[in-house]
Amino acid sequence: MTHVLDDLEARGLIAHSTDPDALRADLTTGPITFYVGFDPTAPSLHIGNLLQLLTARRLQDAGHKPLILVGGSTGLIGDPKEAGERVMNTKETTAEWVERIRTQVSHFVKLDGDAAATLVNNLDWTEGLSTIDFLRDIGKHFPVNRMLAREVVSARLEAGISYTEFSYVLLQSLDYLELHRRHGCVLQTGGSDQWGNITAGVELVRRAAGAKVHALATPLITKADGTKFGKTESGTVWLDAELTSPYAFYQSWIQAEDSKVGEYLRQFTFVPVDEIAALETEHAEKPGLRAAQRRLAAEVTTIVHGADEAAAAELASGALFGRAELTDLPETTLGAALREAGAVELKATDSPTVVDAFVATGLAESKSAARRAVAEGGAYVNNERVTDPDLVLSGDQLLHGKWAVLRKGKRAISGVSVS
Template sequence: MTDILSELKARDLVALSTDEEALSQALDAGPLNFYIGFDPTAPSLHMGNLVQLLFARRLQQAGHNPFALVGGATGLIGDPRMSGERTLNEREVVEGWVERIRSQIERFLDFDGPHAAQVVNNLDWTGDLSAIDFLRDIGKHFSVNRMLAKETVSARLNSEHGISFTEFSYQILQAHDFLQLHRRHGVVLQHGGSDQWGNLTAGTDLVRRVERVSAHAVATPLMTKADGTKFGKTESGTVWLDPELTSPYAFSQFWLNADDRDVVKYLKVFSLRPLAEIEQIAADFAEAPHKRLAQRVLAEDATTLVHGEQQTRQAFAAAEALFGSGTLAELQPATLDAATRELPTAEVPASEVSAGFPVVDAFAAAGIVKSKSEARRAAKDGGAYVNNVKVAGEDQVLTTADVLDAGEAGVVLLRRGKKRLGAVRVIG
């Protein structure tokens, strides 16, 4: 057992908590049973969920027992959002997402040993619950006045969207989950994001009212970016944990591009390295930020946690190869495909490449240069590269010999100078 609460606070992972002194004593007396819930409102978990997965992993490593709840019931409704009502997904879709998310969770927690994790589904205790029983046994413990005061509910009521009774009832369902997990498994702690604080405390209040025992809640701060953009988002959209939705290459690039002002904060949350080691990395980074040591460590650690060592090595090899420091031919086709999909790309029919497609046309079509005349100047000045080989002259053409295997398609990598990349995707 370790002083895990102090560790979590030192990593800036505690924004809110119920009775911190009592929680600290309960953690010190452990092992303690705790849970974190994930609703299947999408086919994959995302970066915000990763904060909670690693929070749970740290608690487990400190000697506590995790229960990961996948909301087969609450996922049919969806937690209220500030922006308006969710679109309700079909039951079959939600069931499929439950299984996908269950398999993702299993990569982050230990399911063997004295503190083995368990995955549970709230549909098991909600599916057969009648409306009458729900209202009589659970609903009677909730004050509508307090429910209306919850931040999201209040905001929605004051908006043009309003809020349906379905989403208004969500906090009761989540509180019921805590009660059921306490009864079935002795769970006494729930954690989640600070935007969930109203739902977290609804659960602790219900356990206290019904079971006459203390229960605890901890909320992590919402991750932010120094430049004001939303954390976990890129120009291409949400950063998912599923490699089919966000490739390991794109995932690693998200971290490698972290703002200098954010990177140490992210290391505390998304790396399992000891704090003392992170402090040393931060000190080295402060002395030479241009080397981007902290970003590289962060990208290696986070990508390895989510995608494993082999995929992380391939992602880094792809980045080096794309910028001329590695060998493109050694990349796996899937990795090359994923990496080049992140670049400005022109699609060119295979027949035109076979006939010889002008390099200057390729550079202009991919958007690496503004015009063919600029492409000609780059080729003439020695600043244009095809597959990391300097273009010999402005009359050079792409041929089938230049096409690299990228799985279902062939690609040709283009580069202007040191950093401006693009690609040609050969179709047909």
């Protein structure tokens, strides 16, 4: 059986480790308890968080016990960002987001069995902690010169950083110490952008408890140009279907760049590494089929939203471009797909024509351009070529009595809702 560290390495999931040989020995000797934490600074987790949840699941599947921490206290402060001071959310908002995220993370790890995950909240051990005890028992272990040397802190010094954000590292380090004491936790995982916080926790456990514990960080996931992965033109790709529809989620993956799709398959799916290698070979030979992207989108959407939503998103993706029947799409899926494609609303009382719709959606710059597209045979409504530019979009032209899919040529897609 492949050692879990070998699998993580093969998938490109290890950026840093405090002591790889010692960690391997402990993982081999017997099941260990590890933790990964998430701060509720938004009502949902996003793609970057997904990588951490899937890494936790890989360790759990290898027999190790996860502690999934949702930071009810650290979320009230927020990890400092180079861009500037965070806006603090109210205690009520943070508490609401804690519960939403606790529900969300429980979908990705097993909550029963020998390696059952435990959900924890750091508010449990900080809410009753006095300032004096915190400074005496925790603060004394943190040399200020080391805190000032942290990259994010040094970047903020000139513009200014509050004592609140400056002290965040103490709170996150306290989490590791408390989880070590309460649950025997000996490994923290996280993103490489958290490496300073994670290793500070390792050092605190050594100083305060006299114990040696481990840290492991995954790499920052980027696009081919080096920018952070997980952002689209419409913003952050969230795991919550109310914030990013399953169709939009699917699209964010199927648009993966050729040079990165193999990397994403290894990191974000459970497809065996040798099978991914075969997919990469197939993709290199026939890139136009986009087999690797379609597999990636289907796998990750299934993990996050379930097989039914993944199938619906895949069907919608094909149907919009004429490769499947639009009438097979549920209205919720069709509506989400068209809203993602920039659909606009038109009033039925205005008797909108094909030309009106093409101009309203931006598929044509003017009515004359829209008429020209129709005349040249490049205008489609619901995947049917349009020959009459004055065709009114109503009745039989509307799917579910409301929607029309517009296409100009092979790839330019939009839509309208008529009500």
